[in-house]
Amino acid sequence: MPSKPRIEQYNQPAGGWGALKYVALNLVKEHVADGRGLRTLLSQNQPDGFDCPGCAWPDREHTSTFEFCENGVKAVAAEATKKRVTPEFFAQHTVTELMQQSDFELEEHGRLTHPMVYDAATDKYKKIEWADAFALMAKHLNALPDPDMADFYVSGRASNEAAFLFQLFVRQYGTNNFPDCSNMCHEPTSVGLPGTVGIGKGTVLLEDFDHCDTLLLFGQNPATNHPRMMGELRHASKRGATIVAINPLKERGLERFADPQSKVEMLTMGSTRISSMFIHPTLGGDLALIKGVIKRTIELDDAARAAGAERVIDVKFIEEHTAGFEEFAAQARAESWDDIVAESGVSREDIEKLAQVYVKGKAVIATWGMGLTQHKHAVATIQLLSNMMMLRGNIGRQGAGLCPVRGHSNVQGDRTVGIDEKPTPAFLDRLEQVFGFKAPRHHGNDTVGSVMAMLEGRTKVFIGLGGNFAMATPDTPRTFEAMRSCNLTVHITTKLNRSHLVHGKDALILPTMGRTEIDMQKSGPQGVTVEDSMSMVHVSYGINKPASEHLMSETAIVAHLAEATMKSRNNGPKIDWLWYAEDYSRIRDAIEQVYDAFKGYNERIANPGGFHLGVASRDRVWKTASGKANFIVHDIPKDTPIHRARAIHGEKLLTLMTTRSHDQYNTTIYGMDDRYRGVFGQRRVVFINPADLQMLGLKDGEWVDITSVWDDGVERRAEGFLLVEYEIPRGCIGSYYPETNPLVPLESFADKARTPTSKSIPVLLSRSAVQRSAA
Template identity: 70%
Template sequence: MSTTPEKGHVAPYTHPAGGWGALKYVAVNLIKEKVAGGKYKLLFKQNQPDGFDCPGCAWPDRQHASTFEFCENGVKAVAAEATSKRVTPAFFAQHTVTELLKQSDYELEQHGRLTHPMVYDKQTDKYVPIAWNDAFQLIAHHLKKQPNPDAATFYTSGRASNEAAFLFQLFVRMYGTNNFPDCSNMCHEATSRGLPLTVGVGKATVLLDDFEHADTIMIFGQNPATNHPRMLGELREAARRGTTIVSINPLKERGLQRFASPQHPAEMLTGSSTQIASMFVTPKLAGDFALIKGLGKRVIELDDAAIAAGTKRVIDVDFIEAHTSGFDAFIDDLRAESWADIVAESGVSREDIDAWTDVYVKGERVIACWGMGITQHKNSVATIQMLSNVMMLRGNIGRTGAGLMPVRGHSNVQGDRTVGIEEQPSEDFLNRLGQVFDFEPPRHHGQDVVGAIQAMLDGRTKVFIGLGGNFAMATPDTPRTWQALRNCDLVVNIATKLNRSHLIMDGDALVLPTMGRTEIDLQEGVAQGVTVEDSVCMVHMSYGMNKPASPDLMSETAIVAGMAAATLGSAKVDWKWYARDYSRIRDAIEKVIPGFEDYNERVAQPGGFHLTPASRNRIWRTDSGKATFLVHAIDKDTPIKRAREKYGKDLMVMMTTRSHDQYNTTIYGLDDRYRGVFGLRRVVFINAADRERLGFAAGERVDVTSVWDDGIERHAQDFLLVDYDIPAGCLGAYYPETNPLVPLESIGDRSGTPTSKSIPVLLSRAALQG
C-alpha cells in the first residue's frame, strides 16, 4: 500500500447532513471522475421505473418515484461507473503489479474503468491482454484439473444481478460444489440465520409504505447518512409527521441528529434542517444484546404493574396467544435476569433503559431497523432474535406500520441470496433445481467467506473466482487472506475497476472487465434489463442508459455463460442461449424458486413486484408454525472479557466503520466530513477521558494491536487519535485499514460473520511517525 504520509486535518462539522454540502460533493465527484458530456443527465433516471437501479445501497425505491431519487453516495457510485478515465492494456504495460501494490486503495480507484480482459504474466510481473475465449479456456483448464469440485471457491458480490447470480450458482452446482462465499457472510448473515428461527424468514417484514404509518422507528447500529442516504428522506418525513425516532448506536451520527433535504427548497434556501432522532441510546460495543434484553425485561415489569393496577396490558396478549410459542419460558428468563448485569454489559444506565422503554411501549406501530452495528459481533444471532422477541411482545410484526427491517448494504445482496447464492442451500431448493435442469446437485454445505480463506490457507482450495467485489480488502485478517489467495493456482476477478484483489496472486490470474449497472447491455442487438431485490423484498427491473466503457466489455451474465460453456460444455445446458436473452433466465428462476410466478410479466410493471414474506401476513414458516420466543443468557465468557481479565483497563474494544467518502471497500475520497475528518483515513476515534487515562496527548499517533489467543501478531500502524463522543472503553476506525486486526477465527456464533464491530485491542505510541 501507499507509504505516503496523510496530509489532512480534523475540524468540527457543525452543519446538518445533506444540504449544500451534499450538492457540492455531487458536483465535485462528477468533475473528479471526468463524467463527460450529458452523462450527468442519467442521474435523473436513477432509481426510476424506466431507468436503472443504483449500483450502491439496497434502500427501496418509491413506486411513485419523483424526478430526484438519487443521493450523494449514489452519485459517487454512478460517477465511478460513468467516468471517462480508462485502465487500458497500455496502462498495465507501464506498471508492474509490485508497483501498483504500493498505491493506496483510493489511488487504485481513481485510475478508471477496465477495458480489456487481462492475464498475469509472472515473468514480467505485469498484466497482458488475453482473448475472451482464451481466458475462459484457462479457467476451464484449472477447474477440470482439480481433484474434486470443492477445490474451487466462487465468491459473489452483492452488486451482481439476479440473472447473473442464478446462472452462476447453476454453473457452480453443476460443476459440483456449494462453495459460495459471498458478501452476505460479512454483513447480514446473522439476520439470515437468526430470524428464520423466530419469525420464519430472514428478511424484512415491512414495505417502504409502512414508514408512513409508523409512530415509532428504532434504528440500531446504522448510519443512514453515509450508508443509505435516501433513508434520511423517509426519516425526515416521518419526523415531521411526529414519528418518534430513536437511534441506538455507540456513535451519535450526524445524519440522525439534523438533516437538510436537497429535495426541499425551503430548507436549502433558509439553511434550516429537520431534527431526525429525538432520543439517542449509546450502548458500548458488544452491548446491544444486554440492552435489548433490558428493554424486554422492563416491558414485562410494566405489564406486571398494569396487571396489579387493573389497567390496560402492556404486552399484546391476543397476538402472543394466537401467534407465538415459547412465551412463558422467555418471560421467566427475563424476570430472572439481573439488572446489574444488564446495565454493566450494555453500558447504558437503568434510567436510560427505562426512558427508552417508555417510548417503545407508547408506540402503537413500531418499526425496528438495523445495520451491521448489530450483525458483526460474536452474539449477533442472539441479539437479532432478542430484538424479534421484544417486537413480538407488543405484536409489532405482521401489521401495517410495524415490523422488522434489516437494512441491507449492497444493492442486490438480498436478491443474490434469494436466487441461490447460498453455501447452505435448502433441500427443497436443491430438489427443484435438480428437477428443472436434470442433474443431481451437491448436497453438502459449502464454504462461507471465512471457510474459503481457511481452505485456501490449508491448500484444500486452489481456484478462486470472484464475481465482483474486492475480496482481498473486504475480508478479515488481511495478511492471512492475502496469503490464502497467493496459495491458489488461479485467481479470477470480474470487475469494472481496478482494485487490490487484482494484485494479490502467485499463480495464474485473470482480470475480466464487465459492464456496470448504468451501461446499455446489448445482446444480439437487444437491450437487456436485469433485476434486483431491495431491502423490503421488492423485485424490479434495471436498464442501463450509457454506452459501455469499452467495446471489449462483456456483461456479468455473458461472462458466467462463457466460463460455464468452456468448463461443462453445452450438452445439458445451453449457457450462451440463456445469455442471449435474460428473460429466459427469469423463466428458469420462476420454475425453481417459489414467489417468482409470472416473473417476466410482473417485473415489467413499474416498480416491479413484492416477494411477500409469509411473516408479513402472520404466517409463520417455523417448526412450530408460530412465531417463536427464544431464550438466551448474557454471555459471561467472551474473548473481550478474557482479554480484559489479562490486560485490565488498558484493553479497548474497536469497531470498524466506513467514512462518508467510501462504499464498502471502494474509496471515493479522503473526507469523512460528518465526523469532521478531512484528507485522512488512518484515524482512531477515542473518548477523550480514555485518551487521557491511557496517557496519550491530543493528536498523538498510535499503533493498534489486536488481542487474540492464537499467537499471531496483528498490528495496524500509525493512526491519529481523534477525540470523539464515543462510549468509554470503545474505539472506532475505518476499514479496510483496520481489517488486519480482525482474527479469522473471531466470528459470530451460528453466523460465521467476522466480529468487526467488537475487536479487543491495545494502543501504543506509534513506532512510525506519519
C-alpha cells in the same frame, strides 16, 4: 484536489448544500460533469433508466420521482467515469509497483477495458483474448480432482440473472462453495430471523414508514451508508414520529438532516431534527440493552395486570401467534439489572426511558445495520430484538415491523436466487427437477471457510463475481497469503482494486459492464433485476455506451465460462448456456420454474416499481417448526473474547469497531474525507473517548499503533493512526476499514453465522514509533 489533512468539527446538518457540493465535485473528478453525465444522473432510479448500483434501500415510487443521494452519485460517477485502465497502463506498471498505491489511488485509475492475464516473468498483466481466458479457467477447473477445491465468490452488486446462472453452473460443476458478501454483513439476520419469525428477511415495506409512530434505529449510520433512507426519517420526524438512535457513535446524520431536494430547507438553510433520543451502548452491548427493554416491558405488564389496568404486552398476538412466551418471560424477570447495566454500558434510567418509548408506540419499526450483526453473539441479539417486537405485536401489521437495512444493491436478491453455501433440500430438489442433474448436497465454504480452505491447500481456484475479496475479508495478511496460494484467481470487475494484485500463480482480470451501460445481446438490449432490502424486485436498463467495446456483461461472462467448462464434463443433461445469455428473460423464466414466488416474473417487472416477493412473516404466517413465532431464551454473554482479554489487561483493553467513512462504499474509497465526523484528507484515525485518552496517558492528535489481543500466537498490528477525541462510550474506539481489517482474527466470528466480529475486536494502543504530521 484532496483536502488538506485536518480534524475540524462539522456543525452543519447532514445533507444540504454540503451534499450538493460533493455531488458536483465527484462529477467533475470523474469527468462526467457534462450533458451525458447529467443525463446519467437524471436516469437513476427511473422506470426508463437504471437502478442505483449503490445501496439496497428501496425507491419511494420508482416512477417519476427525481431521487438520488450523494453516495449514489459517487457510485454512478465512478462507473460512468471517462478515465480508462488500458493494456498500455498495465504495460507501464508491475503488480509490485501497483501494490504500493493506496486503495483510493487504485480506484482513481478508472474503468478496465480489456481482459488481462498475469505474466509471472514480467510481474505484469497483459492482454488476453476472451476465448483464451475462458479456456484457461476451464482448464484449471477441470484439472481439479474435486469440485470442492474451487470457490466462487459473489458480490451483492451481481444481478438476479447473473447470480442465478452462476449458481446453476457451479452446482452442475459439483460444489456449493459460495462465499459471498452476505457472509460478512447480514448473515446473522439471515440465520437469526428464521428461528423466531420463520424467514430471514424484513417484514416492512416503504409505505410502513408513513404509518409508524416510533422508529428504533440500531447500529447504523444511514446518512453515510443509506442516504435515501434519510428522506423517510425526515418525513417521519416532521409528522411527529419518535425516532431513537441506538449507536455507540453520535452520528451527525441522526441529529439533523437537510434534504437537498427540499426547496424550503435549501433556501432557508433549514434542517429537520431526526432523533429525539440517543442511546449509546458499549460495543457488543446491544444484546444486554435489548434484554433490558424486554425486562422492563414485562415488569410494566406485570404491574398493569396486578392493578387491573390495560395490559402492556399484546396478549392476543402472543396467544394466537407465538410459542415459548412463559419461559422467555420468566427468564427475563430473573435477569439481573446489574448485569444488564454493566454489559450494555447504558444506565438503568436510560434503559427504562427507552422501554417507555417502546411501550408507548402503537406502531414501531426496528431497523438495524452491521452494528448488530458483526459481533460474536449477533444471532442471539437479532433474535432478542425480534422477540422484543413480538411482545407488543409489532410484526405483521401496518406501520410496524422488522427492517434489516442491507448494504449492496442486490445482496438480498443474490441469496434469494441461490447464492448460498447452505442450500435447503427443497431448493436443490427443485433445481434437479427443472434441470435434470444431481446437485451437491453437502454444505460449501462461506467467506471465512474459503480463506481457511485456501490456507490449508483445500481450495486452489478462486473466481470472484465482483467485489474486492482480499480487502473485504478479515485478517488481511492471512487472506493475502491464502489467495497467493491458489493456482488460479479470477476477478470479474469494472475497476482495478487490490484483490487483482493479490493473485494466484495464474490470474485473470475480466472487465465487465456496469449497471449504467447498455447491455446488448443477440435478442436486443437487456434489463437485469435486483431485490432491495424490502423484497421489492424491479428491472434496470443501462443507458450509456459501454466503457469499452471489449467488455462483456456479468451474465455473458458466466454463460461463456459455464459453456467452456461443462462441455467436456458428464454431469447430466447439457444446458445451453449461451442460449440463456442471448435473452435474459429466459433466465427469469428458469428462475420462475424453480421459485414459486417469482411466478409471472417477466410480466410483473413490466409494472413500474416491479413487484413484492412476499414475506410470510409480514402476513403473520410463521414458517417455523412450531408453526408459530418463537420466543427464544438467550443469556447475556459474560465470557466473550472481550471479557477474557479485559481480565488480563484491565481498563487498558479497548474494543475496536471498524466503520466506513462518508467518502466510501464498502471497500471502494471515493475520497479521503469523512466530513460528518470532521475528518478531512486522511483515513488513518482512531475515534476515542477523552477519558480513555487520559487513562492511557495519551493526547488528542498523537499517533498510535493498534495491536489485537487474541490467543493464537499471531501478531496482528496496524501502525500509524491519529487519535481523535470523539463522543464514543468509554472502553470503545472506532476506525476505518479496510485499514483495520488486519486486526480482525479470521477465527473471530459470530456464533452460528460466522460473520467476522468487526465491531468487537479487543485491542491495545501504544505510541507509534514514528510520530507523523497531520499536515
